[in-house]
Amino acid sequence: MFGLRTLLVAAAGVAASASAVPRAADLSVGDIVNALGVGFVKDINAFVTLESLTDNVITINFDVKNPLPIELTLDSVSATAGLNGTTFATFSHTFPKPGLVVPPLGTKNSGTINNVQLPQGGEASLAIIPFGILDLPNTNANVRAATIAGALGIPIALDGLKQTAVPVNYTLELD
Template sequence: MLARFSNLLLAFGLISINVLCLATPTDLTTESSDLAGLSIGDIINALGIGLVENIEVTITLDSLVTDLISTQFTAKNPLPLELSLESVSSKATFNGTTFSEFSHTFTKPVIIPILGEKESGKIDNVLLTQGATASLDIIPRLDLEQTNLVVRAGSILGFGGIRIPINGLKQKSVPTAYQLDMGLTNVS
């Protein structure tokens, strides 16, 4: 009896692994007709689900010349499934004017836990399209006008899941903090 139960449990386990990992599509591409002409990004926007909790920006002395900064953000997951963030591109605006833009692919996915939050880690080479000095005027909130993500939904510790591109996300008044790193050291 125990051997039969063990075999049944083993078979169920192998089928579950096959269903969750091997048989899942690697890409979820939804045609507009499937969602009444709406993209996944359109639905998220309509529901008012902001996926970015806050943004932190680091401006250095070099930024004043290069107009390149570093940023990181806290992503939130409103779903009862783990999300693994593979890449992000975004344009941040204020009063309709684009102030920064970047595109970044993570070397290791950012794993956002079920109903949780996770920091993205430092993202370098974010372009300040209006220049560093003009960008200081936009403290303390930014609007994310055009954000595109690639996530894997339903991953387990960052592995597997269904790859979903989400395009056209918008989010208003994202809290933004700026840190000025002047590269000065305290000399005694």
């Protein structure tokens, strides 16, 4: 009797812990990318003007790295960026046709992205410059995999991507 009771308790414990583990069917592509630790953003370049201190808007560009042996094309991206749990920048951007084409195992710059909002304000955001990094706690991207020069491809929504300690280069244009 003791052996059967022990077996039942052990089985119940396994069943309870198995239910806490997400099933593969419940995972999004973004969840899998996050679990693998794949960071698509190599670095960010932020351009702060004197006007940014009053209108709370900056311009950025970033380098996207493609860890896959197939071409990826980004159609749109929206992201929040911050440090220590505080959001310092947000933006949404749609790339002009055919999209941002990133070669297999390569890197491509996003080009200029205007109207990046600074929810903490321009002056408060200056305080994060010395750190030289930003976290990306929530990035959503619409990509197409296996494109050919940006055409065709398999559409994939990458929602909820997370990346920490992305290097940031700040350029202050204060004249």
